[in-house]
Amino acid sequence: MQIFKFGGASVKDADGVRNLALVLKKVGYTKGVVIVSAMAKTTNALERVVFNYFDNKSELQSSIQEVFKFHNDILFDLFEKENHQVFNKIKLLFEEIRTFIKVNKSPNYDFVYDQIVSYGELLSTTIIFEYLNHQGIHNNWVDIRALIKTDSYYRKANVNWDATRKAIVSSIDNSVLNVTQGFIASDSNNFTTTLGREGSDYTAAILAYCLNAQSVTVWKDVPGVLNADPRYFENTQLLKKISYQEAIELAFYGASVIHPKTLQPLQRKEIPLYVKSFLNPDQSGTRIGKGLPLEPAVPCFMLKQNQVLIAIASLDFSYIVEDNIRDIFNLLDTHKMKVDMIQNSAISFSVCIDNIYNNLEKLLQQLRAKFSVTYYENVSLYTIRHYTQSAIDNIEKDKQVLLKQLTEQTVQIVTK
Template sequence: MQIFKFGGASVKNAEGVKNLASVLQQVGYTNTLVVVSAMGKTTNALELVIKNYFDNKAELQSSIQEVKKYHNEILLDLFENTQHAIFKKVASFFEDLDHFLRRNKSPDYNFVYDQVIGYGELTSTTIISAYLNDIGIKNNWLDVREFIKTDDYYRRANVNWEQTQTNIKECFDTKILNITQGFLGSNSNNFTTTLGREGSDYTAAIFGYCLNAESVTIWKDVPGILNADPRYFENAQLLHSISYREAIELAFYGASVIHPKTLQPLQQKEIPLFVKSFLNPKNEGTMVGKGVGLDPDIPCFIVKKNQVLISLSSLDFSYIVEENISQIFKLLHLYKMKVDVIQNSAISFSVCFENSYSNLERLLQHLKAKFKVTCYENVNLYTIRHYNEQAVSSLETGKELLLKQLTQETIQIVTK
């Protein structure tokens, strides 16, 4: 069994869908599961729908219409016959979306987010499955929510591994090509949940683990795993091979090429992960596996933008001790802040985190009752693995440093 994952950039238009079919024809699709994300920037477009639902009802229908129009253009480019059943199927998804938005009574943004956002993946995979069947690549469309079961932690759900493995073992036919959605799951009440942004890679790993797959391949618009994101760093280089451990370190620090949770289930069963280019599918790309070194052995750069840095000190200049730190972390957990860096001295404590759930003001009010608080928003967190003096100098030049932390193999710098 092999697992292929295609991201939104690979299927952003009709040409992308046709190229996906070409990749399957070139590399083979026997005993294969294909996991696909929403097309192009659909997730962003649906996030605007959700925002308008809560904050700007006057623009709600026009934002939905934009998503419909985008997918309809792809349909018209792929299917000459406008009476094809796929047109009605896609239309039914948007009818379901309209129906949910009309009848929903929940004020919970995170719940609404997960019920709406998944229509991107449901639509993309339905279109792709129909196109592949039309050109002779016979396949079976699966609703991933029937297989991956999670808890109720909307927007970052935790997998119920026991139930998920049971579902996949009992209901999954490995003898045919299957197409399913990334990013999505469902809870015990069958409400849609999501695994976190970029969670489609994780979906591929979940299936890889449960099916004891021979390999998992992530198809991207880059040659493989690079030592830096070419959008932010010049002269990025391809890493030919990398160990699970190193890849997990890079993912933890925010390397966008691999979802942080993706590697853990694969490592447990020593299933190799390949990252390849959908533009050049025969190229080797990057292999992540057991017992392989970092090749080439060079510094790896990561940046996380729009972070928050807060520095705390006690109001009476007393020491920041275990009790204080415990209280701080309880609050960070309460307000769902994803911590990236911590640093403390005798009388101060600094932490850099993501404010994904927009709870910053509530957190600050809580902290200010006990601490003197300095807060910096929209800061950048840079991480270099296997750093050297030249690499550090290239990052620090021309920036205002707010925090710097070094270990033997990693340096992290927070800048304005």
């Protein structure tokens, strides 16, 4: 069994859906699982719906209609007759969104976020399921929420592996092609949860692990894993081979082509991961597997923007030791801060964080009760694996360096 994952860029419009079908025909589709993300910028559009639900009610219905029109236009392009059943299916999904908005009583932003944003994947897979059947590619539509079970940590749920494995093994027919959603799951109360942004890659790894898949292929709009994001770096190079360990390092530091959690379940069962271009499916792309040397051996660059750098010092010049560090990390955890870099000295502690849940002010208020605190917003965190001095010089050129940390293989630089 093979697992194929197609991201939002691969199905951004009707032509993208057509190309997905062509890729399946070219590489073979008789059995396996196709995992699909929300189309194009649908997740962002649904995030605006959530925002309007809480803070701008006058724009709520128009923001829902905008998402509906986007998908309906794709339907008109793909299907010749408006009476095709897919039109009604899409309308019903939007009715579900509107019904949830009417009856919901929860003030929990993260809960509401997951219930609404998850429809991006339900919409895309419904369209693709119908289009593939329309093209003679028989497939089953699977609601992944019934199979991947998690806790109730909305927007970044943790997988219940025992329950998930049992549900997947008993429900997936591995003799046919199955189409399902990435990114979404459900908790023990059957409320929808999500696995974190870009979590569709993780979905592919979960299914591969539970089904003992032969391989996972992630189809992207790039030729494979590059040594840097071409949006921010020039003269990028394709990495033809990467070991699991190196790929996990790259993912941890922010390589945008791989979800940080994706590689761990694959590594446990030594399932190879291929990253290929949906525009050129015949090209070899990148292979990630056990014990593979980095090929070619070049510096790899990662960038995380819109970070917050917090410098913490004791009020009485006492040492920042175990009990203080414990208190700091407890507060970071309480306020759901993602820690991307830490550095400490005798009387100070610096941490670079991603303020995903917009809890910075609450965190700072509690830190100031015990420590002297200085912070910088909207900083950039650069990470270079297998760095050279020239690579460091290029990053630091014309920038204010706020913090820098070097180990044998990795350098991290915070700039303003």
